[in-house]
Structure formats: structure tokens, C-alpha cells
Amino acid sequence: MEKKAAIGVDIGGGSVKFGLVTSSGRVLERGQFPTNPRGGKKLLFDQLVGQLRSLISGAEARRIKVAGVGLGAPGPIDVERGFVYFFPNIPGWKNTPIRAELERALRRPVFVDNDANGVALAEFLYGAGKGMRNLIALTLGTGVGGGLVLNGRLFHGEAFSAAEIGHIVLDEKGSRCSCGNRGCLETYVGSGYFTAKVRRRLAAGAKSILSRWLKEGRELTPRLVAEAAQKKDRFAILLWEETGERLGTALAGLANVLNPDRIILGGGIAQNGSMIFDPVIRTLRKKAFPIAARSVKVVPAALGPESGFIGAAAQVFVSNH
Amino acid sequence: MEKKAAIGVDIGGGSVKFGLVTSSGRVLERGQFPTNPRGGKKLLFDQLVGQLRSLISGAEARRIKVAGVGLGAPGPIDVERGFVYFFPNIPGWKNTPIRAELERALRRPVFVDNDANGVALAEFLYGAGKGMRNLIALTLGTGVGGGLVLNGRLFHGEAFSAAEIGHIVLDEKGSRCSCGNRGCLETYVGSGYFTAKVRRRLAAGAKSILSRWLKEGRELTPRLVAEAAQKKDRFAILLWEETGERLGTALAGLANVLNPDRIILGGGIAQNGSMIFDPVIRTLRKKAFPIAARSVKVVPAALGPESGFIGAAAQVFVSNH
Numbered sequence: 001m002e003k004k005a006a007i008g009v010d011i012g013g014g015s016v017k018f019g020l021v022t023s024s025g026r027v028l029e030r031g032q033f034p035t036n037p038r039g040g041k042k043l044l045f046d047q048l049v050g051q052l053r054s055l056i057s058g059a060e061a062r063r064i065k066v067a068g069v070g071l072g073a074p075g076p077i078d079v080e081r082g083f084v085y086f087f088p089n090i091p092g093w094k095n096t097p098i099r100a101e102l103e104r105a106l107r108r109p110v111f112v113d114n115d116a117n118g119v120a121l122a123e124f125l126y127g128a129g130k131g132m133r134n135l136i137a138l139t140l141g142t143g144v145g146g147g148l149v150l151n152g153r154l155f156h157g158e159a160f161s162a163a164e165i166g167h168i169v170l171d172e173k174g175s176r177c178s179c180g181n182r183g184c185l186e187t188y189v190g191s192g193y194f195t196a197k198v199r200r201r202l203a204a205g206a207k208s209i210l211s212r213w214l215k216e217g218r219e220l221t222p223r224l225v226a227e228a229a230q231k232k233d234r235f236a237i238l239l240w241e242e243t244g245e246r247l248g249t250a251l252a253g254l255a256n257v258l259n260p261d262r263i264i265l266g267g268g269i270a271q272n273g274s275m276i277f278d279p280v281i282r283t284l285r286k287k288a289f290p291i292a293a294r295s296v297k298v299v300p301a302a303l304g305p306e307s308g309f310i311g312a313a314a315q316v317f318v319s320n321h
Numbered sequence: 322m323e324k325k326a327a328i329g330v331d332i333g334g335g336s337v338k339f340g341l342v343t344s345s346g347r348v349l350e351r352g353q354f355p356t357n358p359r360g361g362k363k364l365l366f367d368q369l370v371g372q373l374r375s376l377i378s379g380a381e382a383r384r385i386k387v388a389g390v391g392l393g394a395p396g397p398i399d400v401e402r403g404f405v406y407f408f409p410n411i412p413g414w415k416n417t418p419i420r421a422e423l424e425r426a427l428r429r430p431v432f433v434d435n436d437a438n439g440v441a442l443a444e445f446l447y448g449a450g451k452g453m454r455n456l457i458a459l460t461l462g463t464g465v466g467g468g469l470v471l472n473g474r475l476f477h478g479e480a481f482s483a484a485e486i487g488h489i490v491l492d493e494k495g496s497r498c499s500c501g502n503r504g505c506l507e508t509y510v511g512s513g514y515f516t517a518k519v520r521r522r523l524a525a526g527a528k529s530i531l532s533r534w535l536k537e538g539r540e541l542t543p544r545l546v547a548e549a550a551q552k553k554d555r556f557a558i559l560l561w562e563e564t565g566e567r568l569g570t571a572l573a574g575l576a577n578v579l580n581p582d583r584i585i586l587g588g589g590i591a592q593n594g595s596m597i598f599d600p601v602i603r604t605l606r607k608k609a610f611p612i613a614a615r616s617v618k619v620v621p622a623a624l625g626p627e628s629g630f631i632g633a634a635a636q637v638f639v640s641n642h
């Protein structure tokens with residue numbers, strides 16, 4: 001019998017990543033191209049269709065049946081209708097019936113979901129959440145992406161906008177968030193806010209090896225702050241403590257509300273091992289209810305940067321719609 | 322054909338309420354007796370069994386088949402095993418296999434769930450959440466009880482401790498909560514915290530008609546503060562505003578995470594109409610993401626103090642287990 005696979009597409013602000021993925025999450029082929037946000041919708045759509053057509057015909061030449069295409073969308077969508085409301089970082093996609101357009105172009109069933117939901121689905125099926133029933137997956141990047149698997153299925157909420165975990169308010173008097181509120185989780189763990197805080201504190205006179213490194217022309221990233229902490233830089237160590245505690249407080253609240261068995265942390269900020277995980281877990285254990293705290297393990301994402309398209313492809317194989 | 326009904330029992334710290342309820346939520350009979358927490362488990366259990374036996378035999382004499390008994394438990398339980406971990410306000414129930422014990426005594430299938438989940442289920446099936454798919458039900462009393470219906474079913478979480486909404490942290494530097502954290506939602510809307518705050522502010526010199534009423538010997542309750550606000554007492558009006566805003570902030574975060582179609586507020590604090598609902602809804606609209614804010618209506622609970630046993634009985638008719 002011929003093999004079966006699905007195509008997953010992860011549309012990011014910088015690049016479009018895609019791959020041919022089996023129902024057990026194995027990536028058979030992969031590709032990517034730059035998003036070029038200024039090129040407009042038509043350019044991106046045509047590029048995508050071109051790439052996917054050649055991926056499909058290549059697969060079929062190898063007797064791999066392409067069962068469908070799953071899309072991870074970087075913005076609010078209607079999952080049931082396969083309809084894009086808009087993409088905050090890619091102009092030109094307002095009110096696009098993307099499923100219908102892609103199905104017409106590719107003659108394959110197309111599924112669309114939020115990109116962070118795709119990551120949650122991938123980790124649930126193939127990664128750090130395998131075998132679990134209730135999980136929260138967070139991707140800590142520029143923003144905070146969230147996805148929920150509840151009772152073994154992706155949870156979308158009433159208008160498919162559930163899991164906006166980055167905008168839980170931790171301090172009503174905190175820093176202004178891009179969403180208009182103050183003190184959202186994102187203002188503590190979003191990488192832009194994080195590095196801006198470092199700059200602010202260094203400018204205010206904080207002592208740190210980071211000042212020298214920045215003068216030497218190194219780029220300020222969460223990774224650089226992690227490097228400083230590894231070199232026992234006290235300023236950097238305390239910053240990670242503080243960041244982990246804020247995240248731990250938010251996760252304690254979520255654990256009390258959802259009582260999950262896994263919380264999975266991915267993205268740049270999460271890639272600093274015990275530096276971030278230790279204060280997160282310590283704070284969660286302290287602040288969540290004992291039953292909720294005991295139920296849950298906080299673990300790093302297992303699938304890395306391909307989880308976006310792997311989870312997008314997985315939509316084809318599960319029936320969440 | 323004979324009629325079918327179930328018995329619901331709502332075990333509270335002050336009284337045990339119970340009733341015979343049809344599958345459409347109609348209460349055919351009702352009763353209650355004082356809990357007498359000091360009497361120990363055996364007294365309460367024997368009283369309960371006695372009352373329920375006579376309710377069952379009375380029903381059967383009227384040719385009403387009693388399909389089972391549902392229990393609303395005031396503390397953490399294992400829903401699947403029908404096992405009570407403990408009741409915070411009623412000593413003697415530690416590690417009780419209540420389902421097995423009641424099934425033996427009553428020879429009927431018994432179901433056990435958290436009392437706040439029962440309220441959520443009752444409002445979902447027969448009350449303010451009828452016809453909805455995703456709802457959050459909050460009971461604002463001494464503490465804050467929460468229940469979640471997600472995708473049309475009660476959501477329990479991994480260890481049946483989901484929906485502890487009262488302990489979402491709103492201000493990490495806020496007042497100390499009974500759970501050990503600071504600034505939990507409960508410290509703003511729990512009735513004890515609420516009246517303690519009023520006392521503190523009056524003692525610190527705040528001007529209000531409440532000072533006179535208290536001197537006249539009236540009891541300080543949320544209702545009395547509501548009465549003051551109705552009389553245009555500025556202190557009381559601002560207090561409701563503030564309380565509603567805090568609750569609205571918490572609900573905005575929940576709406577972002579769960580994207581529900583209804584948020585249902587019951588209990589003492591919620592029984593003050595627009596005084597509390599206006600600032601709640603205004604804050605929610607302002608602080609939740611537009612899609613989440615548009616999806617949700619915040620409404621008062623419809624079923625009143627019988628919702629506990631009505632929802633407990635409803636467990637018998639739905640298959641959430």
C-alpha cells in the first residue's frame with residue numbers, strides 16, 4: 001500500500017516553513033522561503049501554491065499520498081470556515097477565505113488553525129505532551145503564543161480565540177502592553193519587553209558584564225542575557241529569577257483554572273534550561289493549589305522550530321473540526 | 322409510564338439542601354437540615370441517609386422512579402472514584418469513599434462532584450447558560466466558587482481540581498489570601514475580604530452613611546454596602562466600582578484564555594445588579610481581546626440558591642464521568 005502523509009505550512013512574519021509529514025509526525029521533506037510581507041498577499045499565495053504543488057507532485061512520484069494540507073496562521077481565524085480575519089504582521093490578508101482558495105488551487109482538503117494551536121497539537125501528539133490529556137503549550141517569542149489541549153482535543157473556544165495566555169494581567173499597574181492593558185504576562189516574558197527592560201536597567205546604572213558586551217557591539221538578546229547568567233553575572237541571574245517568577249505566577253493561576261498534566265514551554269526565552277525553569281517551577285509549586293501543583297509537570301517543548309508545520313500537518317489527521 | 326427523577330444533595334457548611342429533580346430541572350420536592358459540623362461524619366451521614374430514604378420511598382409511592390443520587394461536595398474530591406479528600410469546613414470526612422458508602426445505604430447509583438461544578442452544570446442545562454457551549458460560572462460568596470463548561474461538558478481537569486478561579490492572582494503585592502498567596506481574585510470579591518476592607522477604610526476615616534448604620538447596630542454585609550450605594554453614598558459607590566473593575570480584569574484574562582460565550586455570576590456580591598455588573602462588563606470589554614470580548618455575555622445566575630442541588634441531581638442525567 002502507498003504511504004500517507006500531509007503537508008503542514010507555518011506562515012511566520014519572517015519566513016514560511018513547510019513540510020511533508022506522516023501521521024506519526026515524521027518529517028519526510030521540508031522547505032522554506034522568506035515571507036516578504038511587503039510583497040502583498042498575491043505574491044505570497046502564488047509562491048506558496050507553487051512550492052506546495054511541486055512538493056505534492058514530488059511526493060506522488062514516490063507513491064506518497066498527500067491526504068491534505070494544514071495551515072498554521074499567524075493571526076485570528078475562523079477555524080470552521082477556514083477564514084483569515086487578518087495577519088497582524090503580514091498585510092493584505094484581511095478577510096481571506098484561505099481554505100477555499102487553497103483547496104481550489106491544490107485540489108486537496110485544507111485545514112487552517114492558529115499557529116500556536118498547531119504547536120500545542122504537535123507537542124501533544126508527538127512531543128513533550130505525548131500520552132497526556134490536558135496540556136498548556138506556550139511559545140515564548142516576541143509575543144507569547146498559547147495553545148490548549150483539553151480532554152485530549154485542541155480547545156478553540158467560542159470564536160476560536162482561546163489560549164491568549166500572553167494577556168493574562170499580572171499587575172494592573174505594570175508596564176503598558178501592545179494590547180493596550182498594563183502588566184500582561186507578555187510584558188514580562190516577551191523577548192522585546194525583556195531586552196527593553198535590560199537596556200533600561202543598564203542605562204539606570206545597573207552593573208553587569210552585559211554593558212561591556214553591548215559596547216563591544218554584541219546584540220542584546222535573551223540568549224546573551226542567559227550567557228551572562230552562565231558567567232555568574234548577578235544582574236543577569238536576578239533578571240532570569242524575576243522573569244521565571246512572573247511566568248510561574250501566571251502558570252499557577254492557569255494550573256488552578258485548568259488543572260493540566262503538562263505545561264510545555266517553547267521559544268527563545270524557554271531555551272535557557274534551569275535558569276528559567278527552576279524559578280518557574282518553584283513559583284508554581286508555591287502559588288498553585290496543592291492538587292493542581294502536584295498534577296502538573298512543566299517541561300521544555302520537544303519538537304523545536306519545526307513544530308509549527310508538524311502541528312499544522314497534524315490537523316489533517318485529527319478531527320478537531 | 323412512570324416519571325423519572327434524581328435526587329440532588331448540596332452539602333454546605335451551614336446546611337444540607339436536597340431535592341427531587343426531574344431531568345428537565347424541575348424541583349418536585351425539597352428539604353434541608355442543619356449541617357452541624359461538630360457532630361462528626363457519622364451523624365451527618367446518618368441524617369442524610371434517613372432523609373434520602375424517606376424522599377425515595379415517598380417518590381416511589383407516587384410512582385416516580387429515582388434514577389440516582391448526585392452529591393455536591395464542599396471540598397476536593399475524586400469525581401471518578403466518588404472519593405472525598407476532605408471538606409475544609411466540615412471535619413471528619415477525610416478520605417471518605419462517599420459514593421460507595423451511599424450506594425450501599427441507598428441502593429441507587431451515586432455521583433459526586435464539586436459543589437461549584439454542580440452550579441455550573443445547573444446553569445448550563447436549565448439556567449443562564451442554556452443553549453451555550455462554553456461557559457464560566459462563578460459563585461461569589463465567602464469564597465469564590467468556579468465551574469467550567471467547555472465544548473458542552475463540565476471540565477474537571479486532570480485531578481478534578483479545575484476552575485479554582487478565585488485564586489487567579491491580580492496583584493502579586495496585594496492582600497494576603499487564605500490560600501497563602503497575595504492579591505488573589507478572592508481577596509477582592511470574597512464577602513469577608515470585602516466587608517473587612519470596608520471596616521478598614523471606615524476606621525481610617527472614610528466618610529459614609531455606613532458608619533452611622535453600623536453604630537445603629539446594623540450588620541455589615543455586601544448587601545448593606547449595596548443599600549448605601551443605592552442611597553448615593555459616594556464611598557459605597559466607589560467601592561462597588563473598584564470591586565467590579567477587579568472582577569472585570571480577572572474575567573478579561575479568563576475570556577482571553579477560554580473564549581467562552583457566557584460568564585455567569587451568582588452569589589451575594591453578584592446580587593447587586595448594575596452596581597456590580599456595569600463595572601465588570603465595562604472592564605471586560607476594555608481589557609479582553611476584541612474577539613473574546615465580543616463573544617461573551619456576562620449575566621446573573623438564573624437559578625438561585627437551589628442551583629446547588631439541582632446541578633448535583635443533573636449529574637445523574639448527564640455522562641460527564
